[in-house]
Amino acid sequence: MTVESWPTRVCGTMVRMRVTPSTPTVYIVGAGGQLGTALQGRSAQAPDSVVCRPLTSADIDIADETSVAAALGDLGPDDVVVNCAAYTDVDGAESDVDGARRVNATGPAVLAAHTAAAGAWLIHVSTDYVFPGAAPASDRPDGYEPDDVSGEPATVYGATKLAGERAVLDADPRATVVRTAWVYTGGPESRDFVGTMRRLEQARETVSVVDDQLGSPTYCIDLADGLWELVAAGPRAEVAGAVLHATNAGRATWFDVAAAVFEEVGAERSRVLPTTTAEFPRPAPRPAYSVLSGRSWAAAGLTPLRDWRAALHASIAESEGSLP
Numbered sequence: 397m398t399v400e401s402w403p404t405r406v407c408g409t410m411v412r413m414r415v416t417p418s419t420p421t422v423y424i425v426g427a428g429g430q431l432g433t434a435l436q437g438r439s440a441q442a443p444d445s446v447v448c449r450p451l452t453s454a455d456i457d458i459a460d461e462t463s464v465a466a467a468l469g470d471l472g473p474d475d476v477v478v479n480c481a482a483y484t485d486v487d488g489a490e491s492d493v494d495g496a497r498r499v500n501a502t503g504p505a506v507l508a509a510h511t512a513a514a515g516a517w518l519i520h521v522s523t524d525y526v527f528p529g530a531a532p533a534s535d536r537p538d539g540y541e542p543d544d545v546s547g548e549p550a551t552v553y554g555a556t557k558l559a560g561e562r563a564v565l566d567a568d569p570r571a572t573v574v575r576t577a578w579v580y581t582g583g584p585e586s587r588d589f590v591g592t593m594r595r596l597e598q599a600r601e602t603v604s605v606v607d608d609q610l611g612s613p614t615y616c617i618d619l620a621d622g623l624w625e626l627v628a629a630g631p632r633a634e635v636a637g638a639v640l641h642a643t644n645a646g647r648a649t650w651f652d653v654a655a656a657v658f659e660e661v662g663a664e665r666s667r668v669l670p671t672t673t674a675e676f677p678r679p680a681p682r683p684a685y686s687v688l689s690g691r692s693w694a695a696a697g698l699t700p701l702r703d704w705r706a707a708l709h710a711s712i713a714e715s716e717g718s719l720p
């Protein structure tokens with residue numbers, strides 16, 4: 397049986413095509429956010445013949461069973477749901493525990509129940525903040541491995557995201573959890589760290605940035621390409637029920653990232669001054685060390701994401717249109 401044709405999105409282009417019940421569909425949930433937008437923008441990386449269905453928070457409330465049933469009513473065994481929806485206000489979550497739990501834990505559980513019932517593949521995106529982050533770096537110089545989570549996350553955001561991971565794998569043992577970290581797009585208008593540093597470079601003579609938190613800065617476009625590669629490779633045994641880490645390679649402090657941004661825009665890196673977390677107390681304590689190892693990603697046969705410094709260079713060059 398052929399379903400009515402309707403305008404849809406194939407490989408990033410709005411086209412009118414005939415969609416049959418067997419046309420594999422990739423639902424991008426959280427499509428209005430940073431990663432969801434990048435996934436749509438990079439959908440040329442999607443396998444041929446896959447249909448992309450972006451779902452924003454206007455189309456689906458992941459924590460509401462009725463809303464999920466309506467938005468994913470057609471879900472079938474060839475379909476993929478990439479969940480980029482999350483409550484990402486890390487400081488705000490400290491005083492809105494119920495709100496964070498609803499989106500980061502209940503929502504993924506509801507999605508996983510639906511994908512499990514339909515036999516579809518759920519790819520759920522999570523975070524380095526599931527690690528308490530106090531472990532000395534010397535224990536894990538190449539970063540944490542997926543099974544290293546022990547102890548409670550230090551923040552409500554991290555705790556609710558960890559609860560979401562566990563709920564997903566409980567409800568749908570074929571799902572794949574992909575943790576990432578320190579995601580930025582880097583455009584001059586973007587609200588992420590790199591965009592903020594670009595604006596501060598214009599506005600201030602010096603900027604003080606914490607130099608005692610080590611993590612894995614990740615260019616959102618590289619992450620989106622990695623997720624499309626994962627989708628294209630399919631729900632194989634290596635990734636079914638697995639937790640994978642997908643970040644740009646290497647490690648850096650926020651100070652390192654800020655200094656690199658200044659270099660990239662032709663400013664003196666000495667205008668970025670190192671400071672400490674103690675000097676900048678925030679409602680949610682940031683992990684001192686949350687570097688993620690890329691070993692699980694490579695072991696699943698996926699292309700390692702390039703080094704963070706090369707990715708930062710590319711992000712700024714691409715936002716200025718100076719890379720092809």
Ligand SMILES: NC(=O)c1ccc[n+]([C@@H]2O[C@H](COP(=O)([O-])OP(=O)(O)OC[C@H]3O[C@@H](n4cnc5c(N)ncnc54)[C@H](OP(=O)(O)O)[C@@H]3O)[C@@H](O)[C@H]2O)c1
Binds near residue numbers: 432456479
């Ligand atoms: N950004 C980072 O540095 C970072 C680091 C590590 C991991 N991650 C993870 O990466 C994923 C994507 O993050 P991101 O940076 O793209 O976040 P984002 O820009 O904040 O996007 C999150 C999206 O989720 C939507 N959303 C919120 N509640 C929803 C609900 N109940 N139902 C449906 N949609 C809902 C939001 O819509 P509205 O805006 O309309 O509410 C927003 O479009 C998340 O899982 C996040 O935890 C991000």
